[in-house]
Amino acid sequence: MTTRANGLDEIKALAGRDLGGTGWLEITQERVNTFADATDDHQWIHVDPDRAKDGPFGAAIAHGYLTLSLIIPLFNELLDIQGVRMSINYGLDKVRFPAPVRVGGRIRLAGRVASVDEVAGNGVQMLLDFTVEIEGADKPACVARAIYRHYA
Template sequence: MTALRTVTSLDEIKSLTGADLGRTDWLEITQQRVNNFAGATGDHQWIHTDPERAAAGPFGAPIAHGYLTLSLVIPLFNDLLAVEGISMNINYGLDKVRFPSPVKVGAKIRLHGTVDSVEEVKANGVEMRLTFTIEVEGAEKPACVASAIYRHYA
C-alpha cells in the first residue's frame, strides 16, 4: 500500500496537528508470523505457539503476542504517512500502551492513526505525538492502543 499522505517539510508536519491519518488495509496475522516473533524474542508460551493446546485454552485459538501487535505499528504507520525531504526521523518512544483485546491467529488487523500534537524541539526539529489504535476486524475492542512519539529533523 502506498502511504495515504505524504509530507515533505517540518511545516507540513506541523500542519498535521489534530489530523486523522485514516486507516490502513487489513493485515492477516498468521501462525508463521507469530512463530517467527516467538523465535526472535524467545517467548514460546503455548498460547502463542501451540495451536492444539491453545484451541482448548482461554482464547479458543492461539493469539499473537501483545508486543508483536505493537511492533506492527511501525510498518503499518508507513502505510498512513510518508515523511520525505527530512534529514532524520526517530521513533522517540511510547507514553502509554494497552492491549484491550487479543488478536487470534487468522484475524485481520489494521492501524488507525491520529496526530495529537506537533511541537518544535531543539536542533531544528519537531516532536509529533500520535495515538495509534490497532483494530481487529469484527471485534468490539481494539487489540492495542498506543501513545507514540516521533521526532523529525530538517
C-alpha cells in the same frame, strides 16, 4: 490513502489530523512463530494451536508485543514524510492491549496526529495516537501514543 508531508512546516500542519486507517493484515501462525523465535517467548498460548484451542481464547493468539511491533510497517501506509534530514522513533506512551488477536484474525491501524511541537536542534516532535483494530471485534488489540522526532 497515504498522507504526505514534505519538510517541517508541512509536518506541523498535520497537528490534529486524522490519518485514517490502513488495509487489513492477517496474523498468521508463521508470523507468530517467527516472533516467538526472535524474542524467545514460546508460551503455548502463542505457538501451540492445538493446546490453545482449549485455552482461554479458544485459539492461539499473537503476542501483544508482536501486535505493537506491527504498528511500524502499518504506519508506513498512513504517513510518508520527506524533506527532513532524520526521523527517529522517540518512544511510546500509554500502551495497552485491550483484546487479543487470534491467529488467522486480521488487524489494521488507525492513526491521528495528536500534536506537533518544535524541539531543539531544528526539529519537531509528533505525538500520534494509534489504535490497532481487529476485524469484527468491539475492542481494539492495542492502543498507544507514539512519539516521533523529525529534524531538518
